[in-house]
Amino acid sequence: MKKKFYGALLLGSVLLTGGMVSCSDYDDDINSLNDRVAAVEETVRGLQEKINAGCVITSVDPTGNGVKVTLSNGESFELLNGAPGAAATVEIGKNGNWFINGKDTGKPSRGEKGEQGEPGESGTAATGKYYKPGENGYWIEVTVGADGKETETETTISWTPEGTMTAVWDSENGKLLVSNVKGYNGILSISLTSELKSLVFQPEFYYQGIEAMEAKTFNYTEKGVKEVNADGDFTTDAPTELNGVAMTPGLVAKYHMNPSSANWKDIKSLSYISDDKNYTRAGGVVKANVFDWEGEKGILTVHSQLTDGTIKDIQNDGKVTVLALQANYSGSEKDTIITSDYAAVKATNYKDMVLANAAYLGQPVHTVHLYTTAQDAINNAASHEIVWNHEGLDVATLVQTHYDDSQNSHVAWDVTAADKTVEDYGFKYSFKLVGYHKGNNRTSESAHAVMKGSLLKPCMPVGGKQPTWDAAEQNKAEKDREPLVRVILTDTVSNKIAAVGYVKFKIVEKATPTESEVILTPEFDDFNYEYTVNCTETAKTLKIEWHDFEEDILAQLEKQGISKKDFHTNFKLDGGNDDATQYDGKLATSMPTSKKGIVKQTTTDTGVEETQIITWTLKNNEAYQLFKNNKSISVIVRYSKEIESNVYQYVYVTLTWTPNPRNVQPAGTLENSDKIKNYWYAYNSATPGSGYSDIHANVETVGETNADDEFKSDILNTFDGNNVTVSGVNAVYTAFQDANLTKTFTFVDPQSTDMTPIKGNSGTMYDITVGDNGTTLYANVVNNPLVKQAVVKINGSILEYQGKDNETQYSFARDILNAADHAQFVANNEGKKTFTAQIQINAENCSYVPFELENNEFFAKFLRPITISDPHETNFVDATTGGAKADLKLTFVDWRDHNFDNASVTKGQNYYKYYDVESIAQNGDIMTDLNGTTGVFDRKLSDVTEKVKFTFTAPTKSEIQNGNGIVNHYFGTLNYENNGTTVGDFQIKVPFDVTYDWGTIQVYVICKISQTEAN
Incomplete structure (x- = not known):
């Protein structure tokens, strides 16, 4: 090529x-x-x-x-x-x-099938015609037959x-x-088009939550009409009622094409997949056969007929009929099948169709129906006016259809006949002039107009008869003639008339105003007074000075012939002088909007006369809501003068306030100098005074007055003077200086940080979330978010860790707290570390004004109350008579590293009793290095041999806390037995659970067994 x-x-x-x-x-x-x-x-x-x-x-x-x-x-x-x-x-x-x-x-760009004749009347031309540009540079004339078949002919007329x-x-x-x-x-x-990729159903409504389309049945009484024309006398013309009709035209469904530029003409065929879901009764599946489709602005409209089966109803059948559209699409490389989502089908019934007046040229929507006889329309005033030289008024824009819907509500089916909504369901409108005579006039009133389709044009009769459209001439002499139009709604599926109505027009020299107009839109935008937020109801009043009102409103209206007296007398401030209505724009169709303050009209004495002025008052807190995101704000009020009924002249007045300066962002900082240095730590540091990132939260100290091991830590204890001081606030913000601010503490959401998930002492992983307006941290087992337990709360300035002596309600909190040693700020080789929360300090005067506070976040480490270790050597000798025994020896220290058995630090306090160490139990598998590598405990002792056994005699709570008469604090006894052959040296690793008032800590004891005696 x-x-x-x-x-x-x-x-x-x-x-x-x-x-x-x-x-x-x-x-x-x-x-x-x-x-x-x-x-x-x-x-x-x-x-x-x-x-x-x-x-x-x-x-x-x-x-x-x-x-x-x-x-x-x-x-x-x-x-x-x-x-x-x-x-x-x-x-x-x-x-x-x-x-x-x-x-x-x-030249029309699109064509339609030729029109069939109305019932009882001869058909119109059975062809339509449109044009398209040809690729040879000439217009192509396309003729459309009544069957929709198109014939193309290249003309000799060039478009280029x-x-x-x-x-x-x-x-x-x-x-x-x-x-x-x-x-x-x-x-x-x-x-201009691209290939279709997918189809998405556009629901008409939702059927019990399911996207759905309607299978409509229209019930009406068939009407019979006689042939009429514009020249005869058909004063008594009226439809006759015939038999009842129930017409189901089929389905009309709309689908979004993806992309919207997809070429719908490349769809070779369409079909529906049908199914019935959750059905409990018998009955066939309905079939939908597609017979036509068209695309416009990215929407594919599909027409289909229903055959076979029945449409299921959820309430009556327990099942719903659903359809999915399949498109056989001709792509650039190969044909593809594209299937839409499923949509439900709901059978609905409509009845009592009547023709009605529709909104036109800004007039209110009419709720009255059209006259149903020519005589009624003739006897009453004309419904509409038409100017004598109008080139063609579309009567279709004045008419709509009402019906009773499936809920028995009488509603409008379409906006106007011109939108052709009814055609999707097998109906169409037609319009015809009906001749009648007034008094002794020999010429019909309707002969003073011609129609082409739905277009109505006034004209002069020729020889007392109606001329053709093209031959029609217009003259003011047509004035006051009243042509009558008959409107028919036809069911094209059964070729029967569903509704008939009559509309009378009056030809006028000049149309009575039907639209309001805006005649002046003065703007007052020089208000630049300072604004500073202050959390009060104090108000600021702005006003248009009398000389500005005179110059920009009254003088400008004078130029239009509207005097000052006329304005003061006839123009009224919408909403009243004390609180004017505010509008969303400056058009005749603008609507009231939410108010920004109060706009009033008042008067002032100029020394010569009193004149009107406008004031605008805004409260400080309301102004803040407007100014926080906007450099300026405006209000629009309107003066109205009624010219005719519902026709007005409008003067829109705009007031704009652009404050300079605009102070809407109060801010301050928290200086580190306000913190007590020795109570603060660098991030993950255990050294006091090393930085200002972390604080350490702990249980109450042993020996303090009324101390009972509660986990309550006051954040304010870490600040100088035991209060938070905000500094660096701009002096202009008087309402936000430190003395006026309320300070609060909240948790920062830990999601997407290394603070969650976290491993508990048991090895369980927990996800941490924040709730209760930032005052509570919750834990849930990972992948099980429905079961949450509180871990720590902020009560004012006090951090309250949850779970003392309460395993049932706070098992998650206890497991997390006991995961790691109080100084284990970085995860150990088991992935465990001290629980950490991030805290934010907030400052505010009024809740609706955010105060930006710098250096206001820090971390709190929640220190495990006690740590238990086994630094002792526990030895056994194999084959000892009666078995070998050894007392369990453990070392307990608290969060300050105070050894429970060191009298120099305990100072007479019983730490075991204070922390309520209540039990020590052997729990879990005993591991050994027997028959393996020394020091590698990778096998269960029971798997290596059943002859070697260890048992444990557990202590009582009293023995732990007060001793057994031999030792001050007794932790139990280990018993070793070997009922098999002699063995050499080996070791075992024994797990113990130590339970105290804040939970359970697991500790491992290493025991060494020496070779058999005398071997």
Whole structure:
């Protein structure tokens, strides 16, 4: 393809140059040509890649050098003009016609099937017609038959004038066609669509929480009508009621296409997968057969008919019918099957369809129905006015259908007939003028108008008869004539009439105003008074001075012919003078919005006369909520003058306050000098005074008055003067100086830090979370978040660790506390360490103003109350008569490293009793190095031999705390027996659980067994 393309261009180059050229010149031409072609290809490739990625074209605009294509992601691509003259753009307008440089060509861009005739009437033309640009540069005329079949014919009309660069943005057929592109020969065609990747159902409603679509059945009484025209006298025209009809048109479902730029026309076929879920009764599965589909703005609308089976109802059947759409999509490389998500189908019934008035030209929504007989419409005032020279009023915008829905609520089905909502369900609107005569007039009132589809245009009769649309002439003499239009809603599935209504129009010289208008929007934006947050209800009042009110409002209205007296007399401040309504904009349709302070109108004495002024009052705390994220704030109030019923002239007044300075961020710091140095530590340090990162929390000290080993540690004890002092606050913030601040302590969320998960003494891993507004840390076993237990709480400034003497409620806290020695701040080889929490100091005056506090976070280490070790050597001799025995010897120290048996530190206090050491039990497997490597305890003793046994005689609580008469504190006795052969030296490792008031600590005792006696 490229070789042929280059050849054609080169031929043109040779013909243009017209003489002999050297090989060098020829090569230069080829290189230049290649460069230009490569540049175009690169631009097109980049544009196509963005479209394939899901971008859509948002605009195609002419530039001085060509056309610029802008995408939805903000990127733009420029195609350069290869011909002299300005570039042109061709695109589809809002009315569906083709527009060239913004001018309507009158050529429709899309077609529809030909209209069938109304019941009892002859059909209209059975063909439709639309146009699309051809890739040869000529318009293609497409004729659509009543069966939807399209026939294309290339016309001789060019959409690309010679010598002019032209871009056609054909969103209907998914192409961008550009002629006369620099570096490109012919029409450059760029696909505007990408390949479909997925379909996502767009629910109409939720059926007991399930995304769902409706299978609607419409119940109505068929109507019969007679043929009418604009010239005759059909004053008595009225529909007759026939038989009842129940029509189910099928399903209409909408799906989001991904990407939204996907080409729906590449869908070869659609089908539904159907199923019934959780059904407990018999009945076949319903089938949905797709018969039509179309795409617009990324939405695929699918029409299907229901056959076989029944639609299940959750309440009655215990089951729901669901459908998933399958698309057979023709991709660039291969066909693919794309399946949507499942959606439920709910059978619903609608009845009592009637035609009604709809909102139009800003008028309130009408709730009255259309007249159901011509006589009623004639006898009553016209519903709408139409100016004598109107070029075509769309009656469809004035009409809608009401019905009783499945909940028996009488509601509007569509917004207006023009939105064609009813067509999705097999209905259509039609409009026809109905002739009638007033008094002795021989010419019908309706002959003074013509209709084309739903468009109504006033005109002068010709020879007392209605002219054709194209021949119609307009004249003011049409004024006061009242043409009558009959509106019919037809069920196209059964070709029966469902509803009939009549609308009478009055032709007028000038329409009565139907829309309010904004005549003045003065702005007062020079308020720059300082604002400083102060946590009070004190108020600031701003006002528009009388001379500003005179100059910017009254004088400007004078220029429009509205006098000062007129303004003072007839323009009223919405909401009243004491608390005006505030608005969200300055349009006639603007709505009231939430108020920012109070705007009042008052008067002031200028010395000559009293004149109006406006004041705006804001309380300090309310102003803070507005200023904390905004450099300025505005309020808009409105003066209104009623011109006609519900028609007003508006004056919008805007007041803007831009404070300078704007003081809304109070801040301070916590100086380390406010901390007692010897109570603070560097991070993970055990050396007092080494830094200001950590504090150590511990149980009450033995011997203190009323001490009973509670774990309560007051944070304020670590601060100078036992209080927190905030410094460095800007003097402008008088409400936030230290004396006015309340300080609180909360835990910092440990998630995503190395403080969680943490291993307990048992080896269980716990996840730590924060709750109760930051005052409690909770633990739960990893992967079991439903069971949580409190670990530590902050009560004011006091850290309260949970779990003393309470294994049932606080087993997690006790397990975590006893995991590691009180100085084990970094995880040991078992992954255990001292429990740590991060704490934040908060300062505030009023809760709604955040106070930014620096250097306000630190860590608290929760020290295990006691540590137990076995520094002693326990020896046994094999084959000792009666077995070998040895008392268990353990060393106990507290969180200060005070040895429980060192009288110089205990000073007469019984530490065993204070910490309530209540039991020592051998618990767990005894490990040994017998028949292995000395000192490596990797096998259970029971697995190596059953002949060697160890037993343990446990002590009582009293023996532990008070001794057994032989020793001051008795920890139990180990017994060794060997009922087998003699053995050499070996060791065992025996686990013991020591329980005290804060939980259980596991300690291992190493025992050495010497070889058999006399061997």
